[in-house]
Amino acid sequence: MIELNHVSKMYGNVVGVNDLTLRLPMGAYGLIGPNGSGKTTLINLLIGHFRPTIGSLRVLDTSPSSDRQLLRRIGLCPASDVLYPNVSALEWVQYQIRLHGIPRRDCRRLAETALEIVDMTDAMRRPMGTYSLGMRQRTKIAQAIAHQPDLLILDEPYNGLDPVGRNDMTRMLRDWTQSGRGLIFASHVLQEIESVTPSFLLIHGGRLLASGTAAEIESILADTPQEVRLVGKDVAKLIHRLADVDWVESLQLNHVKHELKVSLREPIEFYRQISTWIRDDNLVIEQLRTPDGNLEAVFESLLRRHRGDVT
Amino acid sequence: MNRLTMPWDVVRFELRRSFTPARMAMWLVLVAFPIAIIATMRTIANAHLADKLDPADFVEPFGVTLYFLVPEVTCLLGLLLWATPAISTEIEGQTWVYLALRRSGRRMVLFGKYLTAVIWTLSAALVAISASVFLIGTDVMLRMWLVMSALAVLSCLAHAAIFLLIGVVFYRRTMVAAVLYTMVVEYGLSFVPALVNKFTVNYRLRGLLATWMGWEDVRSNAENIFGSEPVSTHLLVLAAITITLLGAALYRVENAEYPTQQEG
Numbered sequence: 001m002i003e004l005n006h007v008s009k010m011y012g013n014v015v016g017v018n019d020l021t022l023r024l025p026m027g028a029y030g031l032i033g034p035n036g037s038g039k040t041t042l043i044n045l046l047i048g049h050f051r052p053t054i055g056s057l058r059v060l061d062t063s064p065s066s067d068r069q070l071l072r073r074i075g076l077c078p079a080s081d082v083l084y085p086n087v088s089a090l091e092w093v094q095y096q097i098r099l100h101g102i103p104r105r106d107c108r109r110l111a112e113t114a115l116e117i118v119d120m121t122d123a124m125r126r127p128m129g130t131y132s133l134g135m136r137q138r139t140k141i142a143q144a145i146a147h148q149p150d151l152l153i154l155d156e157p158y159n160g161l162d163p164v165g166r167n168d169m170t171r172m173l174r175d176w177t178q179s180g181r182g183l184i185f186a187s188h189v190l191q192e193i194e195s196v197t198p199s200f201l202l203i204h205g206g207r208l209l210a211s212g213t214a215a216e217i218e219s220i221l222a223d224t225p226q227e228v229r230l231v232g233k234d235v236a237k238l239i240h241r242l243a244d245v246d247w248v249e250s251l252q253l254n255h256v257k258h259e260l261k262v263s264l265r266e267p268i269e270f271y272r273q274i275s276t277w278i279r280d281d282n283l284v285i286e287q288l289r290t291p292d293g294n295l296e297a298v299f300e301s302l303l304r305r306h307r308g309d310v311t
Numbered sequence: 312m313n314r315l316t317m318p319w320d321v322v323r324f325e326l327r328r329s330f331t332p333a334r335m336a337m338w339l340v341l342v343a344f345p346i347a348i349i350a351t352m353r354t355i356a357n358a359h360l361a362d363k364l365d366p367a368d369f370v371e372p373f374g375v376t377l378y379f380l381v382p383e384v385t386c387l388l389g390l391l392l393w394a395t396p397a398i399s400t401e402i403e404g405q406t407w408v409y410l411a412l413r414r415s416g417r418r419m420v421l422f423g424k425y426l427t428a429v430i431w432t433l434s435a436a437l438v439a440i441s442a443s444v445f446l447i448g449t450d451v452m453l454r455m456w457l458v459m460s461a462l463a464v465l466s467c468l469a470h471a472a473i474f475l476l477i478g479v480v481f482y483r484r485t486m487v488a489a490v491l492y493t494m495v496v497e498y499g500l501s502f503v504p505a506l507v508n509k510f511t512v513n514y515r516l517r518g519l520l521a522t523w524m525g526w527e528d529v530r531s532n533a534e535n536i537f538g539s540e541p542v543s544t545h546l547l548v549l550a551a552i553t554i555t556l557l558g559a560a561l562y563r564v565e566n567a568e569y570p571t572q573q574e575g
Contacts, residue, residue, distance in 0.1 A: 025557065041573065044408075047411075047412055048570050049408065049411050049412070049568065049571065051568065068414050068415075069414060071413060071414045076408070076412050078405075078408045078409065078571065080406075080571065081405065082405075082406055082409060083329050084406075085331075085405070086327075086328060086331060087327060087328045088545035091324070091327065095321075095324045096319065096409060096413065098320050099317070099321075099410065099413030099414070099415055099419060099420065100413050100414045100415065101314060101317070101414055103313055104313075104316065104320065119345055138555065143409065145513070166343060184344075199512070203331050260523050267401065277559060283528045
């Protein structure tokens with residue numbers, strides 16, 4: 001479906017994406033990364049809007065920047081909002097499909113079908129200026145799927161959707177995936193992607209840090225240096241244990257001696273030992289905070305690993 | 312046939328989204344200000360000359376004024392507002408990516424926007440010309456209307472191509488660049504008695520005005536301003552300017568990497 005070969009994109013001196021090499025067979029993939037990580041640049045490369053500064057890429061077996069026919073097979077829902085205040089969703093979606101060169105007589109039917117899929121039939125003749133953010137988001141999805149593409153690329157598709165809308169969107173994306181068509185789904189919220197596909201691409205600082213299923217990424221993380229926090233009245237009593245092992249990089253006890261920050265070189269060893277020590281020494285530890293709840297920290301850990309700062 | 316009708320679908324969409332109170336008000340201003348000036352001039356002429364008034368004496372001064380007000384000012388202002396921001400408004404509104412993603416999006420949208428700018432501006436220009444010629448009320452009304460209308464058509468086609476190219480190239484400081492061009496080239500260089508003025512649209516339009524209205528005296532008194540080339544030369548240069556610049560704009564937009572949004 002997608003093949004990137006040492007692709008870099010520079011904006012002057014700023015690196016958008018950096019030496020991405022990737023091969024993805026047809027399927028659904030979550031593209032996860034914090035804001036500014038290069039997700040949108042990668043998407044712009046995939047749709048041929050940007051040309052790589054270095055390297056080459058192919059999407060659906062063709063080069064997106066030179067073969068405009070490819071765009072007929074791609075549907076994109078960008079993160080940016082769309083607002084033509086006095087134009088209805090039906091008019092806008094029809095117009096968007098028409099620009100693919102689809103005959104005028106088919107555009108209306110395709111637009112109506114797409115708007116029905118995203119549950120916008122009742123409001124599709126109203127001016128978009130009267131829509132809520134969620135309705136505009138649904139309309140954006142409709143324009144992405146209306147021409148029945150083979151590959152759907154979504155950039156933050158859950159923006160502005162209420163819980164019901166999120167549920168509907170998840171169901172629609174699962175159906176899309178099950179139909180055998182391609183899906184790239186960019187988000188900075190792990191749970192959103194996880195509800196649609198188990199396959200992830202982790203991108204940060206324009207680099208692809210890791211790819212695979214959630215379990216595979218967890219196993220990578222287990223071997224990746226990371227920082228954990230232990231909270232409880234007995235955390236100071238763990239110091240003598242941790243100071244003796246070579247897989248701990250640093251220890252930091254806060255001033256009330258209630259929280260211990262441990263920087264780990266080999267997290268897997270830590271997780272293997274910690275429960276035994278707590279049990280044997282009969283310690284009261286209330287919390288163990290891992291980087292899982294802090295995506296930025298996970299990315300930082302992976303980035304250090306990617307750079308070769310650690311092995 | 313399918314692709315041939317696509318620019319008209321873009322025009323239809325652009326016109327549909329443009330019927331806003333602000334745009335309509337701007338259209339009315341473009342129509343009203345030349346009419347108001349001509350009406351004022353006519354009133355002053357009536358008051359000062361009273362029964363000695365011979366409308367035939369006013370063909371040249373009123374004709375030159377009308378030419379300056381409509382094919383030059385009205386058309387330039389209208390196109391500044393319509394053709395120049397064709398791409399920058401989409402970029403600022405973060406809607407460019409939706410258009411760029413379409414197989415025929417870039418060129419068709421730009422060409423459609425070009426036609427829309429011409430139609431919108433020309434409609435204002437033709438209404439203003441019709442009312443103004445009626446107010447002037449000479450015995451060559453029909454000829455003046457035909458000449459001014461033809462000049463407005465040529466002005467819109469050529470200036471729209473120029474402003475479109477400026478908008479496509481300078482998408483960040485679009486209006487500044489277009490206003491600078493207008494002031495320096497069309498209202499500066501076009502009056503310079505040198506080779507350079509022959510490459511400006513307004514010089515060509517003035518040449519056509521003098522020829523088509525049969526103002527040989529005006530031409531001989533100010534040959535640097537009205538030129539002495541035949542009609543065919545003026546039309547050929549205007550066609551070359553329009554086609555070349557429009558082609559350049561279409562080529563540029565097809566290959567441009569405009570920003571789509573805050574990079575994420």
